[in-house]
Amino acid sequence: MLTVLLILIPLITGLITFGLKGPGAKVFSLLSSLATLAVAAVAWTQFQSSPDSLQFTADWIPQLNSQFKVGLDGLSLMLVLLTTISFPLIFITVFSRSYDRAGSFYGLMLLSQAGLLGVFLAYDALLFYFFWELALIPVYFLCSMWGGERAVPVTFKFFVYTFAGSLLMLVGIIYIYFQTEGSFSWQSFTSLSLSNGEQSWLFWLFFVAFAIKMPVFPFHTWQPDTYEQSPTPVTMVLSGVMVKMGLFGVMRWLVPVLPQGVYMWQEAAIVLSVIGIIYASCIAIMQSDLKKLIAYSSIAHIGLMSAAIFANNEQSLAGVQVQMFNHGINIIGLWIIVEVIEQRLKVKNMGELGGIATYAPRLAILLVIVSLANIALPLTNGFIGEFLMFSGLFQYNPWFAAIAGIAVILAAVYMLRMLQKVLFGEANALTATTTDLKSGEMLAMACIVAVIFVLGVYPKPLLDLAAGIGLQDAVAAVITR
Template sequence: MNVSILLIILFVGAFATYLAGDKLASKVALFFSLSSLGCAIVLLNNFNAGENISFISQWINQPNISFALQADGLSIAMILLTLALAPIIIFSSFGNVYKNAKAFYSLILFMVFAMAGTFLASDGLLYYIFWELALIPIYFIALIWGNGDAEERKKAMVKFFIYTLAGSLFMLVGFVYLYQQAGSFLLEDLYNLNLSVTEQLWIFLAFFLAYAIKIPLIPFHTWQANVYQKAPTVGTMLLSGIMLKMGLYSIIRWQLPLAPLAAEEYKYIFISLGIAGVIYGSIVALRQKDLKKLLAYSSLAHVGLIAAGTYSLTIDGLRGAVLQMIAHGFVVVGLFFISEIIFRRYETRTIADMGGIRSQSPKFASMFLLLVLASVSLPTTFNFVGEFTVLYGLSQINIWFALLGGTTIILGAYYMLKMYQQVMLGETNTKAFVDVTFQEGLALVIILAVLFFFGMYPKPITDLITPSLENILTHINRIN
């Protein structure tokens, strides 16, 4: 199967959605997102059958740039995450009415197209183009359809756009330097470069700035909470569920293999940054009064642990990081959807204005509780598998990293259960809570099914990603 077909479906789908008009846009977008998911499943079957999943064509002769796409187990896992979440996110938006819906849904599909391209690209400049393309749709989605005061929203989105674009320019400079050494942007050619320790350090830092801002890691996180709060919930889901995974994936795919000596030399510093994010995000989440902001800082804490796992340079750390990326994607999308369901009824995201929902909607309360327990890594949930594996990988470097990283479970359990108590229990809000619709319940059930199925049986994903991670580690160790 030609892997480019997947991108073509999404690209065509974006235009078809716009041309369908406002009334049909949501349904057309859902159709194309499901079609792309079906294509990804076929891709997975072909890969498991031993087929080489790649596409390469000369794009520009001078400089030597190829339209090169390649899928290994790691890429396919991230593609499946992206294309499984996309229809859930689109479907979850059906309960809202959007002005100029055709533009809204076409931008969502175009963003999914760009993110999928980022995970598949094996030419450095093509990868960079997809990386930047993903920024444009979310900027307009949040700016036009976002929440709150228009002027404040504009300030938040301009800061986000400039901040992420500026960080990415350092990565572009790094790619230009690598091209001068290799005469090619192809991933395989860049992997084979023999750079000095000093060269690797500068390349490592250039890529780190781009990824640390996108993920985000402290102290590069200052854009996150405001953007998550101001963006429409669909935009927040895209950012937290998929887009931040671009940075985490890229650490493993690009940064570590291109600068393995620097990665080994400074891994304690970057693991410490990730752990600091765990503690900082958890403490700040404890003080939040807005539900979306609390979930934003909770996400910051979780991705800090994932980043620490990637920089551990152990197979368990990397494997746990990828498992946790996928688990976190489903959990955070589910939690932000929960906040949107409550907002549809109460028209507020202030936690103090909520309460007593459980007595009015026990089924919704049960699904919310299961998502909260998954978020705090209850055994039998997917998050437990990912976080436990990451912590085990960190313990191989230094037991203190594992102990400090484990605070995300303790602190997370405290602020998430406290939030649940305030939102769902206690006195009933003066405004009645209308029970969840079939559509809302279906989206939540699908998310919960994924989290508990792979929490008890993660082997298919583990088997898919492990060979790719072992190959990357083999390359890193060979250079070291």
């Protein structure tokens, strides 16, 4: 029942929040997110002793033999924890902000959380698709109604991209459904033996849908503008959690359901991913806009995770799972600082900044820590996952690992350049007015920095979850089937 509560709490409270106004909406949303986090913590505790107990099945659409089947394994639990940690951090950060139609804003945020949790918990393909769309629709309205000057056309492009990918995935789901004995269950999908030809073209239906969501080159063009134009809390959800839907989809559905298709096309997928890593890193170096720099940085990191998944070995998969969590935490930390700078100074162009460290030392120290974690400095949480991914990619093909490894150097270049331009040098009339972090912002960043150092020194809790999902057995079937 805990798995159902994880979805019901944000879903019901999100609908209730639409009727609230002003401070009541933000307080209620924060309490809702904390309640969901508490349920996730209980589920994590229970998972340690009895993982099989965290399953729930009920009739949903009996005419189609589709069930409301949800459950937790190590992979989904890791992303559930990321989601339930992220939303309280976001709400705490923006607690002092005022939004027009606050009830609608926070209600849509909670509905997006319900959709995200449903995606990570679903063990029925039709239910997975339902939550996949539920997570998208609230974000569309959040971006278009509370975004920047170009929010409407940018959000429309985002919606068209993601909806087109979703339709391709739906075609694949329906085709596989008719090849089974009429079941959408994950077990039925994974036990089905499709021909090599079927798996070959079905692979691209699913991969394109997931690649758009991640995004992977060349399906990434919606992301930078969407990140720039969206309100920063929504950008935190998009980059911290929602992009993980694509990675999760590959690991939960694409690899186990179409193993031979993965085997045939894995090199093509890795090539696209590696191109995206280098391309996004080079573009990030050229950026002067803070939001776009972080957006392209995220594309590079996700590209490495995508390449590591298709490397198909134990180390690369463990690294991806660990890095999904750590990347989400780190990128939200970066967005919090960007939100603070944008709110204080009303600028995003690094050329107009400089000298902030003199007037906001706590902001400067925390931004340096999160930036170093983002480039995977040892003793930060980003190191172990990135090391495992490169190790696994090297096992698959040393040349791919070497080319992707160039991004490590490029990441250091654009992140250190950003720190220099934003924090150091001479202050100007604008940056001299900077004030340091407020209590809510400081609390959120302190939690993030604590996670960075704790998991950097002791990553075993995440590695234990990564080792316990049983995905390695499914991936091994790529070679044997």
